[in-house]
Amino acid sequence: MRKLLLALLLLVPLSALAVLGLPSLLDAKMNSVASPPPYSTSAGAQKLHQGLFVADLHDDALLWERDLLKRYDYGHSDLPRMLEGRLGLQVFSTVTKTPRGLNMESNGADSDNITLLAMAQRWPRETWSSLLQRALYQAQKLRDAAAGSDGRLVLIRSREDLAGFIAAWQQDPRRVAGLLATEGLQPIEGKLENIDVLFDAGFRIAGLTHFFDNEVGGSAHGLNKGGLTPLGRQVIARLEEKAMLVDLAHASRPLIDDVLAMATRPVLVSHTGVEGTCPGTRNLSDKHIQAIAAKGGVIGIGYWSTAVCDTSVAAIVKAIRYTVDQVGVEHVALGSDFNGTVHTPFDVTGLAQITEGLQQAGFDDSAIAAIMGGNVQRLLLASLPEQ
DSSP states (O other): OHHHHHHHHHHSOHHHHHHHTHHHHHHHHHSEESSOSOOOOOHHHHHHHHTOOEEEEEEOGGGSSOOTTSOOSSSSOOHHHHHHTTEEEEEEEEOOOOOTTOOSSOOOSSOOSHHHHHHHTTOOGGGGTOHHHHHHHHHHHHHHHHHTTTTSEEEOOSHHHHHHHHHHHHHOOOOEEEEEEESSSGGGTTOTTHHHHHHHTTEEEEEOOSSSOOSSOOBTTSSSOOOOOHHHHHHHHHHHHTTOEEEOTTBOHHHHHHHHHHOOSOOEEEEEOBTTTSOOTTSBOHHHHHHHHHTTOEEEEOOSHHHHSSSSHHHHHHHHHHHHHHHOGGGEEEOOOBTSSOEESSOGGGTHHHHHHHHHTTOOHHHHHIIIIIHHHHHHHHHSOOO
16 A cells, blocks of 8 residues: 555646645555554553653654644644643654665665655645755744644743743643654755754754765665764764754664764664664664663664564563663653654554553553653753753
8 A cells, every 4th residue: 555655646746646635645554553542541550641741752743744733533643642642742853855665774865755745745845855944844833833732832942941841731731842853964965054054943853864874974774874974973063062962763883883982962762672672773782772871861662563573562661671671761761753654553642551561561650750751851951952
């Protein structure tokens, strides 16, 4: 079905795609769940979950034409469903380019799926040829959603913003903090000064690579899978200067090594698996788990099959348990990859299932609170720009 839909994107005139609803059909088919809502959990798990500050490190909802403020019966998340799932903070990533024939092992940078999707979804014309403009357009979508949300979606740019949000959330948890990230730094288009452009647009987390090698460094899925380029070393220094967090999701192993060797601040991995429970090209080795933790970093465990080798809560919890056993509970978090063309066990309304799974795995309430969002809260309060 996915191949058929992608073929239609290539063959059907662009003017007809929106009328036919092809982007929405792609969204529904490619962002699926194993079990539809509603989801049930034990009374004890539900009670604990209702008191948690839950944070997720990766959601690609901005790629799609859905309105974040409206509830949908497809895809993984929107603001109404986030509130139902008791989500407190969501990192929204901007996807700007993916290669045709996308695979986990080896992708070139000479093709792109997002151009056609941008055209079909009637994005502004400047986004058709500029990856920077695609990132900025998605950032504007998040700002517009926050502005129209009556305070239920709050864009976070600083420690001060987050501290204020948390204080308000403790009084009324019917609100979600949103943080901007870029999935790969290809939007800087090879120019160091475009880091400043992204920062000014509200980006506070920078994934270095996505599914292909770029001007900054190598991807776990690229052709060369190298380390930091000379520009990449300048980029890391500029990101640290701006107090933007470095995200090592999708990074090649040499790239992870190079970043950890020069980083002076904590890094994160927004959405990943770990080799100890699921061998795979982009899943973290024990060595890298330990090195990231030694920098004070946080690792977001994903929900999809190549991350945890199954589509189940049990597999997610198994990966969390393994990582905790390696480096301690304070370095583990959630990294769903919702709306990132993945098949997950549940949508965002089912987050209490992870709370229940962690209870069943023997984690106490304080450990569950840390994993479900406390660790992300701590990292951001220590790492974001002060104001």
